[in-house]
Amino acid sequence: MASVTQLGYLGLSVGNVDEWERFATQVLGLQSNGRDADGSLFLRMDEYHHRFTVHPTAKDDIAYLGWEVSTEQAMQTLATQLTTAGVAVQPGTAAEAEARRVAGLIKCTDPSGIATEIFYGPLVTYERPFQSPRPISGFKTAGQGLGHFVIFVNDFEQSLNFYREALGMRISDFVNFSPAPGVTLRVAFFHCNPRHHSIAFIQMPQAPKRLHHFMLQANSLDDVGSTYYLCQAQHVPIVMNLGKHTNDHMVSFYLKTPSGFAAEYGWGAREVDDATWQVQVHSAGSMWGHQGQL
Ligand code: FE
Numbered sequence: 293m294a295s296v297t298q299l300g301y302l303g304l305s306v307g308n309v310d311e312w313e314r315f316a317t318q319v320l321g322l323q324s325n326g327r328d329a330d331g332s333l334f335l336r337m338d339e340y341h342h343r344f345t346v347h348p349t350a351k352d353d354i355a356y357l358g359w360e361v362s363t364e365q366a367m368q369t370l371a372t373q374l375t376t377a378g379v380a381v382q383p384g385t386a387a388e389a390e391a392r393r394v395a396g397l398i399k400c401t402d403p404s405g406i407a408t409e410i411f412y413g414p415l416v417t418y419e420r421p422f423q424s425p426r427p428i429s430g431f432k433t434a435g436q437g438l439g440h441f442v443i444f445v446n447d448f449e450q451s452l453n454f455y456r457e458a459l460g461m462r463i464s465d466f467v468n469f470s471p472a473p474g475v476t477l478r479v480a481f482f483h484c485n486p487r488h489h490s491i492a493f494i495q496m497p498q499a500p501k502r503l504h505h506f507m508l509q510a511n512s513l514d515d516v517g518s519t520y521y522l523c524q525a526q527h528v529p530i531v532m533n534l535g536k537h538t539n540d541h542m543v544s545f546y547l548k549t550p551s552g553f554a555a556e557y558g559w560g561a562r563e564v565d566d567a568t569w570q571v572q573v574h575s576a577g578s579m580w581g582h583q584g585q586l
Pocket residue numbers: 440442505506507556
């Protein structure tokens with residue numbers, strides 16, 4: 293089965309791009325790469341021209357996500373796989389590819405209506421290395437993509453089929469937890485490279501936002517610690533305290549973005565080797581910590 297290779301980029305629709313630029317650069321430590329003609333802000337975290345595009349379209353939610361493949365041929369193979377799975381696929385225009393700074397893309401929607409793009413050929417700028425505005429060591433993206441994100445979906449089984457059968461991703465594990473007596477939620481985690489998960493989802497059709505959080509993985513525990521205390525000093529709301537997850541073993545905390553959804557700032561996740569990985573089930577999200585309510 294053909295598979296996407298990494299989460300390449302995320303598009304966010306936000307109410308206040310200026311506030312996002314300050315937050316992303318001064319708190320998260322991302323690097324601004326300027327604005328497009330329509331006012332959209334590009335944010336870097338590695339050699340890619342951008343990993344986030346922040347659009348002034350005021351939904352304060354995910355706008356689209358971009359899954360990378362290695363070549364144009366791989367993109368066409370995936371288009372065929374999507375079509376076979378009953379997903380309508382549209383070719384991206386040259387103008388759309390230019391806007392995303394990629395060589396080419398195709399477009400579809402996931403079963404919850406989230407705009408999904410599959411692209412190849414990102415613009416990379418080795419001649420202008422990523423430089424964080426904050427004194428941090430940087431982000432782990434090589435071979436693993438941007439990070440991960442968690443969304444609320446309308447239908448668990450339909451989403452499972454889409455991400456597994458159409459995009460070719462593999463299940464890492466499930467976390468079943470009970471936020472209230474008599475209520476059980478099931479979270480499914482998927483990988484497409486050694487990163488434990490690039491996407492996870494929870495069935496919650498009534499959720500006011502699709503995006504629950506995105507995760508950035510720092511290169512050092514010091515980066516997580518210094519960012520944690522920077523949030524406290526600058527009164528950036530922390531929605532879950534430091535903790536360690538059961539499934540990916542990430543040490544992280546969650547802070548509130550200007551759009552209301554959270555950003556997870558983590559370090560030290562274990563990696564998946566498809567040759568030996570076995571799907572697991574967890575009944576708790578964290579080994580320790582992560583106190584708070586997302
Ligand atoms: Fe996470």
